[in-house]
Amino acid sequence: MSKGSQARYLVIAESLKPQIAAMAPDTLLPTENELAAQFGVSRVTLRQALKLLEEAGSISRTRGRGTVVNPPKIVRNNIPMRTLEDDFREQGIAFETQILGFEASTQPSKEVREHLRLAPKERVAALRLLRIVNRRVICVEERYCRASLAGRLDLDEIRSEGIVEILSRLSEQPIETVEFETEILPSSGEIASALGLTRGTPVLQNSFVYFLSNGEPVETGLIAYRVDRCKFRAVGRFPLAGKSAAPAKDAGKRSMPHGKSAGKSRGGNGKS
Incomplete structure (x- = not known):
């Protein structure tokens, strides 16, 4: 992955944090395709951003359901x-x-x-x-x-x-x-x-x-x-x-x- 792509997924993760914080727990986020289109990046880059947010405990990703907002820590x-x-x-x-x-x-x-x-x-x-x-x-x-x-x-x-x-x-x-x-x-x-x-x-x-x-x-x-x-x-x-x-x-x-x-x-x- 290029340095530009790496920097981009960090920016996306930071951009999503306040949006996620304003959502109720168990709220379903837009699909990966929709989020990738929103930020103008590939799904690979978008998934890197979501992985960071998941590791931080902000979201959960479940096959068949999608990405949901977690309750506060x-x-x-x-x-x-x-x-x-x-x-x-x-x-x-x-x-x-x-x-x-x-x-x-x-x-x-x-x-x-x-x-x-x-x-x-x-x-x-x-x-x-x-x-x-x-x-x-x-x-x-x-x-x-x-x-x-x-x-x-x-x-x-x-x-x-x-x-x-x-x-x-x-x-x-x-x-x-x-x-x-x-x-x-x-x-x-x-x-x-x-x-x-x-x-x-x-x-x-x-x-x-x-x-x-x-x-x-x-x-x-x-x-x-x-x-x-x-x-x-x-x-x-x-x-x-x-x-x-x-x-x-x-x-x-x-x-x-x-x-x-x-x-x-x-x-x-x-x-x-």
Whole structure:
């Protein structure tokens, strides 16, 4: 493709953005032939523009139906920290939790064992969840806690109540801190399948460890978000001019591998 053609599809994508933003969700766009004629380009160039908009989450293209406008992206508030359940409820976002799998006792990976500080032969409970908003998958979660807690986990409660609250109650003390790391990564086969993506499509992935008030780790895992359906917000305050920021407390008396950062939670709830 020539440089001129490449520049042209970028211009077309930018021209379509405000038009799409003004349309209601599920509105059908003109056909590729009509849009190509409108901009005076070939369908090849037009498809490049539509591909950019699809990857950004603005539109969806379905064989046999055409190109439709997507709903606005879900906002996930990361700072101040709150769980996904609390965040969505505060925003008035109705969501569904699907349980993809649950194992009451399984052999942990080396990383999970280290994060939960498990004894050599200690096993874990494994839980996989899918979060859905307006019939659209938003994220998939892989969560691990000590197997000793699994016998008291109620799967029906997990569908309606926050996991942080459940684990705090079962542990008889609040979850007060969380260590987490955020990365943009190519999706693995399992994650891509759960999210309805092609393997290797980039996702935003949060890896986390929750700590009880006594400093003991109680849960670890990851949450992978579809970046075409979510955007992320952080609200904080800079330190006063001329003063350095106070050093962060060692939340779990340790650091997660590869520089994972620790954050203090509000009201006993960590980040999800």
